[in-house]
Amino acid sequence: MEVTVSNFPRFNEKLETRVSADNFDPALVKLNSVNMVINFCDSVYGNKNIAANDSGKYANLVSRVIRYRFQHGYTWYHFGHNYIAKLVAPMLNKNLSAIVVPDDILKYPLAACSQQSIVGMKVLMDKGYTVRKVGFYDSTLGGHVCYEVQYGNSWHFYDPNREPDENLLNGNNRPSIDYLNEHPEILVAAYPRDDKNYVLSLYKTYKIQDEGKLPGGNARLFQQLTKFLSYTLWIFLGLLYFYIDKRFFSKKKK
Incomplete structure (x- = not known):
């Protein structure tokens, strides 16, 4: 199933490319919320209701759209979007300004592995799927999130950020990360652009986390609160100003 400009009117062809090998269609940047x-x-699939035997097909479609x-690239809050998070986060933890709210991630054309996974997981959760985070970390190679x-009484692995060979994985029934590590020849073949030793070293470090939880829960609470304050703080400051003016300065004017 093709997910290209042929499915969606072209939107903006002048976006900066951070990784030249990325699969990227600027037309899809217009999808700026989870609902969109x-x-x-749903429109590409052809129905809002997913047929019982199409669970894998729809999950593959979501991954392809995110892809x-x-x-690839981290998206951070800017002053125009959430200025309080932008100001406060460096004093607490600089990573708090790396966006983890799905709808906010979708306001930008760039997203890191964790951010792309958050969006994909949220879309699937809203469609009734059970999902779980798969994290990887090596002290030398760094980290990764998928x-x-x-569906179909088994788990299926998705990595929209590093863009493995979809045809190969789908041809093997979209295996789980457990299965891929048990069959390293499939794992290596799925990442033809990456060094074999890198793939084998990083992907064996996988840790599976709780079902139904998006990554970055604490950071998301911080960002939702600071975003609310970014849009409403001026109201409270205005009310405080009028209260002080009326309470103290009005009497002096009399």
């Missing part, structure tokens, strides 16, 4: 991504996936929706989706 869901509506687009083409983003270029996710798994449950």
